[in-house]
Amino acid sequence: MPGGGHCPDCGSTELVEDSHYSQSQLVCSDCGCVVTEGVLTTTFSDEGNLREVTYSRSTGENDQVSRSQQRGLRRVRDLCRVLQLPSTFEDTAVAYYQQAYRHSGIRAARLQKKEVLVGCCVLITCRQHNWPLTMGTVCALLYADLDVFSGTYMQIVKLLGLDVPSLCLADLVKTYCSSFRLFQASPSVPAKYVEDKEKMLSRTLQLVELADETWLVTGRHPLPVITAATFLAWQSLQPSHRLTCSLARFCKLANVDLPYPASSRLQELLSVLLRMAERLAWLQVLKLDKRSVVKHIGDLLQHRHTLVRKAFRDGTAEMEAGEKELRGRCQGPEQGKEEVASSSLNLPEGKRPASPTPLLPPCMLKPPKRICPPPPVSTVTGDENISDSEIEQYLRTPQEIKDFEKAQAARQAARSVSNPP
Amino acid sequence: MAPTVCSGLDRVEAEAQGRDLRGPCPAPSRPDPQLGPASPFAPAGLINGPCATRAQSGSAAAQLAWALPRSRLSALLTVGPPPMEEEQTYLELYLDQCAAQDDLTPPGSPLLSPVVPNDGYIPNTSNSETVFNSHLQEVKGASGHFSSVDLSFLPDELTQESKDQSVIRSKQDIEENCKTQSQQSRLSLPREQDMGLGLISDSTLSKSHSQAYPGDADSVQPSPEKPNSTPLMSITPMTPVTPVSECSGIVPQLQNIVSTVNLACKLDLKKIALHAKNAEYNPKRFAAVIMRIREPRTTALIFSSGKMVCTGAKSEEQSRLAARKYARVVQKLGFPARFLDFKIQNMVGSCDVRFPIRLEGLVLTHQQFSSYEPELFPGLIYRMVKPRIVLLIFVSGKVVLTGAKERSEIYEAFENIYPILKGFKKA
Numbered sequence: 001m002p003g004g005g006h007c008p009d010c011g012s013t014e015l016v017e018d019s020h021y022s023q024s025q026l027v028c029s030d031c032g033c034v035v036t037e038g039v040l041t042t043t044f045s046d047e048g049n050l051r052e053v054t055y056s057r058s059t060g061e062n063d064q065v066s067r068s069q070q071r072g073l074r075r076v077r078d079l080c081r082v083l084q085l086p087s088t089f090e091d092t093a094v095a096y097y098q099q100a101y102r103h104s105g106i107r108a109a110r111l112q113k114k115e116v117l118v119g120c121c122v123l124i125t126c127r128q129h130n131w132p133l134t135m136g137t138v139c140a141l142l143y144a145d146l147d148v149f150s151g152t153y154m155q156i157v158k159l160l161g162l163d164v165p166s167l168c169l170a171d172l173v174k175t176y177c178s179s180f181r182l183f184q185a186s187p188s189v190p191a192k193y194v195e196d197k198e199k200m201l202s203r204t205l206q207l208v209e210l211a212d213e214t215w216l217v218t219g220r221h222p223l224p225v226i227t228a229a230t231f232l233a234w235q236s237l238q239p240s241h242r243l244t245c246s247l248a249r250f251c252k253l254a255n256v257d258l259p260y261p262a263s264s265r266l267q268e269l270l271s272v273l274l275r276m277a278e279r280l281a282w283l284q285v286l287k288l289d290k291r292s293v294v295k296h297i298g299d300l301l302q303h304r305h306t307l308v309r310k311a312f313r314d315g316t317a318e319m320e321a322g323e324k325e326l327r328g329r330c331q332g333p334e335q336g337k338e339e340v341a342s343s344s345l346n347l348p349e350g351k352r353p354a355s356p357t358p359l360l361p362p363c364m365l366k367p368p369k370r371i372c373p374p375p376p377v378s379t380v381t382g383d384e385n386i387s388d389s390e391i392e393q394y395l396r397t398p399q400e401i402k403d404f405e406k407a408q409a410a411r412q413a414a415r416s417v418s419n420p421p
Numbered sequence: 422m423a424p425t426v427c428s429g430l431d432r433v434e435a436e437a438q439g440r441d442l443r444g445p446c447p448a449p450s451r452p453d454p455q456l457g458p459a460s461p462f463a464p465a466g467l468i469n470g471p472c473a474t475r476a477q478s479g480s481a482a483a484q485l486a487w488a489l490p491r492s493r494l495s496a497l498l499t500v501g502p503p504p505m506e507e508e509q510t511y512l513e514l515y516l517d518q519c520a521a522q523d524d525l526t527p528p529g530s531p532l533l534s535p536v537v538p539n540d541g542y543i544p545n546t547s548n549s550e551t552v553f554n555s556h557l558q559e560v561k562g563a564s565g566h567f568s569s570v571d572l573s574f575l576p577d578e579l580t581q582e583s584k585d586q587s588v589i590r591s592k593q594d595i596e597e598n599c600k601t602q603s604q605q606s607r608l609s610l611p612r613e614q615d616m617g618l619g620l621i622s623d624s625t626l627s628k629s630h631s632q633a634y635p636g637d638a639d640s641v642q643p644s645p646e647k648p649n650s651t652p653l654m655s656i657t658p659m660t661p662v663t664p665v666s667e668c669s670g671i672v673p674q675l676q677n678i679v680s681t682v683n684l685a686c687k688l689d690l691k692k693i694a695l696h697a698k699n700a701e702y703n704p705k706r707f708a709a710v711i712m713r714i715r716e717p718r719t720t721a722l723i724f725s726s727g728k729m730v731c732t733g734a735k736s737e738e739q740s741r742l743a744a745r746k747y748a749r750v751v752q753k754l755g756f757p758a759r760f761l762d763f764k765i766q767n768m769v770g771s772c773d774v775r776f777p778i779r780l781e782g783l784v785l786t787h788q789q790f791s792s793y794e795p796e797l798f799p800g801l802i803y804r805m806v807k808p809r810i811v812l813l814i815f816v817s818g819k820v821v822l823t824g825a826k827e828r829s830e831i832y833e834a835f836e837n838i839y840p841i842l843k844g845f846k847k848a
Contacts, residue, residue, distance in 0.1 A: 378736060
């Protein structure tokens with residue numbers, strides 16, 4: 001600045017304010033000596049606000065990134081913070097989003113899809129680190145439709161060529177059960193309903209493992225199974241007070257949404273437990289039903305491995321046994337059946353519970369809704385003659401055409417009358 | 422009016438025949454990307470609809486069709502080329518054969534015993550056959566003089582000798598098909614009628630045949646359930662195929678065939694919707710007429726450009742017949758419709774392995790091919806690389822196969838997946 005200061009070298013007063021690589025300097029115009037230098041970090045010009053600008057704002061990195069991509073990256077970071085994920089997850093998710101954005105199909109996609117893409121990147125990151133995050137949670141947080149989410153998710157996994165491991169069931173059980181508000185007494189939760197978290201967790205885990213072993217989990221959404229297992233675990237820990245509580249009420253108390261399939265999963269799980277109870281010596285005498293079996297879930301879980309083996313036969317072995325039985329029936333009606341039954345059961349002659357049911361997924365146990373007959377053998381060659389009469393059956397006669405046109409005109413007229421212009 | 426209609430009909434028929442003789446065009450008439458394998462979340466319809474489809478290139482199957490003859494031909498190159506004049510003796514031999522129709526094993530032709538065991542399923546030869554056959558029609562016309570055959574489709578590195586070999590090998594394929602006595606042959610009839618080419622009795626060629634086949638040994642499979650097939654016992658395969666106990670014995674049933682055809686004339690959709698009883702047209706919803714016929718039970722989408730999509734047929738021939746019927750309807754309505762470029766775009770099959778499958782285990786071991794998201798869809802989506810087929814595998818053991826352009830691809834894909842599924846039979 002012209003007023004005040006001379007150059008220490010030559011003593012001239014011609015000092016010019018110049019900037020060298022955005023660093024402001026006071027330079028002597030005669031000898032080129034630098035009198036004073038500005039601070040390297042940029043600061044807000046107002047002296048009262050002297051603070052550093054973050055690296056990401058001072059560098060030009062965001063200038064090359066489009067605004068929608070910047071917005072997406074911000075959304076990814078926000079979502080990671082809302083879900084309280086570790087910071088490494090955030091970086092990975094951001095990297096996936098940037099990688100996805102390099103593809104032209106994603107750049108040109110609608111905003112709705114880009115929004116959903118944010119959720120997809122976070123979900124993939126969580127899956128790869130075995131963090132149990134369900135798609136339902138992500139969709140709820142993003143206010144997104146599961147159909148749109150599924151399409152984008154499948155597309156991005158294929159596009160980026162990613163290996164996404166399956167959802168870890170044990171971790172999901174732990175996080176989901178912890179979200180149930182039953183571990184402390186509150187105005188809404190009576191004292192008798194409060195339960196110890198560890199006991200409930202361990203029992204729920206055992207029930208979910210049992211469900212997995214007996215084909216109740218494969219092909220189904222995992223969450224309703226866990227809900228049913230949690231309910232049964234909770235009930236069985238104090239059955240005398242809790243048998244009266246229904247599944248819906250339980251979820252309401254625990255402040256958790258009840259997924260729709262949970263009730264049918266519950267019934268399936270109870271029928272599995274009943275089958276197992278039939279094999280337990282001291283439970284056979286009690287004629288258990290779906291309500292009373294809850295009281296003995298503890299015992300059943302303790303011996304679950306042997307009971308499952310005894311109660312269920314491998315599906316194919318059962319079918320073979322059944323076939324042998326049929327053949328036996330043809331030859332000697334009584335002997336084949338008895339042989340099969342007693343060899344598999346090892347029980348005294350007096351008591352003979354039902355023969356073991358096959359261990360199959362419920363969809364295979366239900367009778368088929370409709371039996372598809374094998375298609376008739378057709379000897380169509382594709383080059384047969386097509387008769388005129390066959391084609392004419394599809395064409396309208398002139399009279400029909402006139403009638404149809406009249407009807408259409410009448411409908412148009414009626415419509416225009418009902419919507420006056 | 423009548424004479425022109427008749428001539429038009431004749432032309433359509435001739436075109437239908439002609440086009441079929443040439444077989445599916447290996448030329449890159451790229452299939453509409455929408456007609457690729459259907460979205461996995463709409464298995465019921467399994468025709469590409471407006472739901473979330475992923476565009477898949479259908480050209481990979483065409484690529485496979487090109488790849489196979491090349492690999493076979495390279496195997497043939499190891500064998501010495503037979504001289505040209507042998508083709509005359511082949512012709513004589515064939516005429517002798519035709520005189521004695523029922524003779525399955527004529528003397529001096531050991532090659533006739535290893536006939537393809539399955540009537541309808543010819544392992545991967547159907548692609549190469551159609552390719553060869555398209556050019557063999559000219560051979561017939563040019564009195565068997567092979568130099569006039571246009572074999573420009575073959576890759577450049579092949580010499581004249583290999584061209585002969587390839588042509589002769591295709592003859593042997595045709596002869597095999599002729600001998601299978603199948604009424605339900607997957608090849609179209611005109612091709613079988615053109616068996617004017619000779620038989621091969623050369624043992625060197627039989628050797629080359631066996632060399633060419635080991636790659637397909639695992640894909641050859643019997644189909645004992647086909648009612649018209651020759652019984653397996655009477656055919657002894659010469660090449661070492663997988664023993665019968667390893668074959669699954671289950672044949673996937675075709676459920677849906679999607680095909681396209683070009684009627685090659687601009688259509689007035691309003692007129693079609695007015696004059697045809699079985700048509701619906703709602704331009705605000707979809708820009709095509711939806712027409713249905715009762716026999717074969719199919720649906721067609723007819724666009725104003727003259728292109729048509731025919732869906733719902735249960736076999737290739739039925740799809741072709743249905744498409745011809747739709748073309749006939751359009752013709753009767755007064756349009757100069759033709760029947761060009763009939764092509765099967767997608768085939769869907771299904772079957773049941775009858776045991777439950779641990780999908781979680783399958784996705785762990787075959788991670789690079791499988792996608793199993795129980796939160797989204799109950800089935801596992803298995804993308805097989807060779808052949809390029811998408812399989813939907815369910816816990817009940819039911820398998821849906823889609824994305825095939827040929828019936829053999831579906832059968833081969835199922836034979837490939839069956840041993841994998843058997844590995845997951847037990848818990």
